[in-house]
Amino acid sequence: MGNHTTVTMFILWGFSSFPELQNILFxxxxxxxxxxxxANASIMVAIKLNHSLHTPMYFFLFALSFSETCTTMVILPRMLVDLLSESKAISLPECATxxxxxxxxxxxxxxxxxxxSYDRYTxxxxxxxxxxxxxxxxxxQLMITSCVTGFLCSLGITFTIFNLSFCDSNNIQHFFCDISPLVHLACDYTAHHAMIIFLLSAFVLVGSFVLIMISYVFILFLVVKMSSAHGRQKAFSTCSxxxxxxxxxxxxxxxxxxxxKNTDSFREDMLMAVxxxxxxxxxxxxxxxxxxxEMKIALRKVVGHINKSLPCLTIKNNPEHFKNNN
Known part of the structure; x- marks a missing residue:
């Protein structure tokens, strides 16, 4: 980070504006x-244990569930701690991480x-x-490309923001280190920085969305050409x-x-971010x-397997059961 940075600690102001709601929010x-x-663990276990789900479609669903679980672990535990804590300080390196x-x-x-979406088209x-x-x-290869591309874009955004000078205030009007609240604390934030952040964000959101829409446009053409009503219904069900x-x-x-965004909309933006x-x-x-x-059937099998295992665990952990039977 730049040598000109004067702020070394931030305060995640978060929901401090709603003190009466903090226990309910927690x-x-x-x-x-x-x-x-x-929910995500159930999906991953169901996919792992059912060989009928060892297909590319469920491979990507497993990866998405794992990635979303990690995403929430980055934000929610810290949010829960801050809702109960009086000290909401976070260091600059922690914030950047x-x-x-x-x-x-x-x-x-x-x-x-x-x-x-490409998998569904194929x-x-x-x-x-x-x-x-x-x-x-x-x-x-697709999964590794997704991960590497995502973190390269994130690295570009993070480097751009934390190379700025934070010298006016250290109160972040948010419950985590988000882009808009941080750049509004910077003294030397310019249109050049804004353009870099916007282009990287647009590359991720708009770029991936365009790829999805291209796949579904081709899927739509294929479905329209299908002569079988059952085939069309099956195609739509796999994509819905x-x-x-x-x-x-x-x-x-x-x-x-x-x-x-502007500073007047931080409260609304924070609620939307929740x-x-x-x-x-x-x-x-x-x-x-x-x-x-298929996923419902797999989840029922997992639940059934757990229910069958519970009596066995109860018997193993209860020696009196054997004495009574003898």
Missing amino acids: AVILLSHVTILL QMLFFFGLAANNCFIMAAM AIHSPLHYHIFMTQKVCF SHLTVVSVHYGFACFVYLIP TYTVLTPLLNPIIYSLRNK
Whole structure:
């Protein structure tokens, strides 16, 4: 970071403007965080244990669930601590690290969704050669490319912001180190910096969204040409969950990061960011679970396996059971 930086510690002001709501917010966010972890873990376990789900489509879903779990771990635990703590200080290196990982993982989510749309196009366009085109090697290459590209963009944004001078105030009007609240604290923030941040953000959001839309335009042409009504219905059913998740994800993300902000809108932006960082990761596994027949069957098998295991664990941990039986 630049030698001209005078601020070495920030205060995450967050929800301090709503002291009467902090206990309620803590309970709601804690419940949401636990639900997100359990829902995504259930999807990953179901995919891992069911060999019928060892396909490219569910490989990318596994990667998306893992990435979203990591994204929430970067933000929500710190938010929960700050809701109960009087000291909300975060050092400059910690703030930069949080921003780097949050935007890197969030960008990774966007590119994984683009890879998922390409996978759906390939499955519908070339069903007989699907496993030839979407090999395990190709899937790993797409996933690694998504991760590397996402973190390179995040590194560019983080370096641009933390190379600025923060000398007016150290109160961040947010619950995590986000872009807009930080740049409004900088003394030497210029249109040049704004352009770099906007272009990198647009490359991630608009670029990945364009790739998704291109895939779905081709999918639509293919579906329209299908003579079988059953084939069209099957094609739409395989894409409906992904399209729903894309709509929710990009709707909130574009509103938060592509629309120009001012200091008067920080409170509204913060509330919208709660929706983006809490609601979206919560909805994604629910959407895939409720709208995907194969996933529902796999989750039922996992729950059934757990229910069968519980009596065995109870017997093993209860020696009196054997004495009574003897």
